[in-house]
Amino acid sequence: MNIIQSNIANLPTKHGKFRIKAYKQDNQEHLAIMSENFEELESPYVRIHSECLTGDTLGSLKCDCQNQLNLALDFISKQGGLVIYHRQEGRNIGLLNKVNAYCLQDQGRNTIEANIELGFGEDDRDYSVVKYIFNDLDIKKIKLITNNPKKIDYVENLGIEIVKRIPAITKTNIYNEHYLKTKKDQMGHML
Numbered sequence: 001m002n003i004i005q006s007n008i009a010n011l012p013t014k015h016g017k018f019r020i021k022a023y024k025q026d027n028q029e030h031l032a033i034m035s036e037n038f039e040e041l042e043s044p045y046v047r048i049h050s051e052c053l054t055g056d057t058l059g060s061l062k063c064d065c066q067n068q069l070n071l072a073l074d075f076i077s078k079q080g081g082l083v084i085y086h087r088q089e090g091r092n093i094g095l096l097n098k099v100n101a102y103c104l105q106d107q108g109r110n111t112i113e114a115n116i117e118l119g120f121g122e123d124d125r126d127y128s129v130v131k132y133i134f135n136d137l138d139i140k141k142i143k144l145i146t147n148n149p150k151k152i153d154y155v156e157n158l159g160i161e162i163v164k165r166i167p168a169i170t171k172t173n174i175y176n177e178h179y180l181k182t183k184k185d186q187m188g189h190m191l
């Protein structure tokens with residue numbers, strides 16, 4: 001695995017003050033966003049947030065991503081920890097394919113059916129760079145902020161101990177109700 005690392009820089013945000021470090025793996029550039037007290041923590045709170053440009057940046061109501069990201073940044077700036085901004089857009093099918101998946105969803109497919117119809121798996125994410133970041137930042141034990149049981153398995157399989165799970169549940173709206181129901185009923189999310 002060929003990964004290039006940046007230096008660490010300060011990043012004041014409206015959620016609080018953080019420090020950031022970038023990791024470039026092939027054509028994907030990921031971020032570790034650390035609270036100021038990060039080095040002192042034995043088991044930091046961690047959110048592994050998968051990129052969702054439509055949600056995180058544009059405020060799309062079709063998913064819960066932007067609310068989850070805001071929740072995680074607020075929580076971690078207060079409690080201490082790390083947000084890994086994992087640039088695997090659309091569960092790693094990429095932005096163009098996600099837009100095609102959204103078009104199929106406009107025609108009635110659910111989030112899983114749309115991915116399958118386009119020739120992808122329901123979730124094509126790969127966590128190898130996450131393992132690299134945990135090693136680089138010397139993290140062995142965490143409190144993970146997630147609703148996704150598969151993410152818990154992936155992280156445990158990286159050799160990381162999860163001492164606690166913190167739910168990342170946010171308010172639903174009429175546009176994401178069906179999506180969240182599919183995540184709950186068919187992908188096992190603890191919603």
Ligand SMILES: Nc1nc2c(ncn2[C@@H]2O[C@H](COP(=O)(O)OP(=O)(O)OP(=O)(O)O)[C@@H](O)[C@H]2O)c(=O)[nH]1
Pocket residue numbers: 048049050051052053063064065068088089090091092093098101102111115145146147148151168183189
């Ligand atoms: N392919 C595809 N990707 C989507 C869709 N909606 C959201 N995503 C992507 O899904 C990823 C977020 O995954 P989620 O299932 O919301 O949550 P999670 O990361 O598995 O679990 P949590 O830790 O609980 O948030 C982001 O990369 C989004 O871009 C969709 O309908 N199709």
Ligand SMILES: [Zn+2]
Pocket residue numbers: 052054055056063064065066
């Ligand atoms: Zn989203």
